[in-house]
Amino acid sequence: MGREGILVVVSGFSGAGKGTLMKALVKQYDEYALSISATTRKPREGETHGKEYFFLSREEFQTMIQENALIEYAQYVENYYGTPKAYVQQQMAAGRDVILEIEIQGAMKVKEQYPEALLLFVTPPSAAELKRRLISRGTESPEVIEARLKRAAEEAEYMGDYDYLVINDDLDTCVKEMHALIQAQHSRTSRQGKFIQQIKKELNEL
Amino acid sequence: MGREGILVVVSGFSGAGKGTLMKALVKQYDEYALSISATTRKPREGETHGKEYFFLSREEFQTMIQENALIEYAQYVENYYGTPKAYVQQQMAAGRDVILEIEIQGAMKVKEQYPEALLLFVTPPSAAELKRRLISRGTESPEVIEARLKRAAEEAEYMGDYDYLVINDDLDTCVKEMHALIQAQHSRTSRQGKFIQQIKKELNEL
Numbered sequence: 336m337g338r339e340g341i342l343v344v345v346s347g348f349s350g351a352g353k354g355t356l357m358k359a360l361v362k363q364y365d366e367y368a369l370s371i372s373a374t375t376r377k378p379r380e381g382e383t384h385g386k387e388y389f390f391l392s393r394e395e396f397q398t399m400i401q402e403n404a405l406i407e408y409a410q411y412v413e414n415y416y417g418t419p420k421a422y423v424q425q426q427m428a429a430g431r432d433v434i435l436e437i438e439i440q441g442a443m444k445v446k447e448q449y450p451e452a453l454l455l456f457v458t459p460p461s462a463a464e465l466k467r468r469l470i471s472r473g474t475e476s477p478e479v480i481e482a483r484l485k486r487a488a489e490e491a492e493y494m495g496d497y498d499y500l501v502i503n504d505d506l507d508t509c510v511k512e513m514h515a516l517i518q519a520q521h522s523r524t525s526r527q528g529k530f531i532q533q534i535k536k537e538l539n540e541l
Numbered sequence: 542m543g544r545e546g547i548l549v550v551v552s553g554f555s556g557a558g559k560g561t562l563m564k565a566l567v568k569q570y571d572e573y574a575l576s577i578s579a580t581t582r583k584p585r586e587g588e589t590h591g592k593e594y595f596f597l598s599r600e601e602f603q604t605m606i607q608e609n610a611l612i613e614y615a616q617y618v619e620n621y622y623g624t625p626k627a628y629v630q631q632q633m634a635a636g637r638d639v640i641l642e643i644e645i646q647g648a649m650k651v652k653e654q655y656p657e658a659l660l661l662f663v664t665p666p667s668a669a670e671l672k673r674r675l676i677s678r679g680t681e682s683p684e685v686i687e688a689r690l691k692r693a694a695e696e697a698e699y700m701g702d703y704d705y706l707v708i709n710d711d712l713d714t715c716v717k718e719m720h721a722l723i724q725a726q727h728s729r730t731s732r733q734g735k736f737i738q739q740i741k742k743e744l745n746e747l
Contacts, residue, residue: 522705534668
């Protein structure tokens with residue numbers, strides 16, 4: 336592709352449709368690679384190492400932390416979760432835009448290390464629609480739904496720290512918009528240093 | 542449209558195809574309004590006040606300067622040229638993205654007053670292609686072409702001060718890309734303050 340990939344961080348409310356959106360994006364366009372997280376939790380039925388997660392022992396994970404081989408990591412309950420640096424950097428060097436689906440705290444850590452990362456926040460068009468989607472899944476108890484909505488209210492405070500909002504109303508439209516938005520970033524002058532140097536050189540040699 | 546328009550400043554090398562590009566953009570999409578400049582030069586055959594330019598007397602123009610009614614202005618040879626503020630602001634308030642085709646110095650003045658303005662720089666894919674286009678017009682002398690290329694080399698120093706490069710290789714592709722790029726800006730969190738406030742309020746009231 337002759338270009339360097341963009342690191343795209345995607346966060347958003349639980350129920351906003353992030354997962355579906357990103358699967359559709361990766362399926363429809365060749366430009367993307369999904370980052371694969373590392374975890375110390377045990378694989379579930381049907382999960383494969385290097386596909387859903389890199390499944391590591393606690394020792395292996397701690398070695399990665401010590402060797403600064405993770406872009407960000409966090410501990411939930413008893414398990415570690417993190418983003419291995421090597422895979423992300425390989426894909427970006429190969430010209431792919433790498434998508435990282437992570438929580439807000441992780442997103443802020445990524446932005447510190449990669450100020451050029453593109454931070455997207457996925458939201459439904461309204462709070463009522465978020466509630467409707469959480470209920471219509473039919474898989475969570477009223478208490479869990481209540482907790483998710485409370486969490487969404489807390490997370491909303493950080494929306495302004497992201498670069499762009501991705502309002503997920505209609506899935507197909509949203510995938511197209513998200514793709515256009517990410518691809519437009521390749522035209523930023525800050526990402527076009529090589530082109531600018533090249534045309535300056537050519538113009539001075541004419 | 543329920544949204545506020547974006548002020549889009551377009552500059553670029555003479556011969557890059559800015560004019561054709563912008564005419565195509567305005568023709569194909571409803572979102573845009575082209576800013577109309579004011580000038581003290583006399584109308585040419587077929588030019589209409591309020592269409593190509595607002596044709597003003599020297600006194601009228603100087604009154605606009607004094608009343609701070611111009612976003613930017615400059616004097617070329619004996620005539621003033623400038624961008625009236627009122628028209629731009631009306632169109633933006635009506636939700637249109639207003640396109641201003643101006644020189645680099647003017648673009649920098651606009652950015653000072655409207656830090657949220659989007660600055661685009663139009664360029665052909667290479668210096669050789671720029672030269673080819675200037676020659677193929679068949680309307681300019683070799684001296685004029687030489688002078689334009691020299692000017693392009695000077696202007697290239699400012700490319701990095703713009704937000705995005707618009708590389709005009711194939712016209713149709715370029716119009717689509719430019720449209721996608723401008724429309725993506727509406728999703729910037731910095732432009733989505735109302736939506737963010739609204740959904741925060743709704744989430745807290747659920």
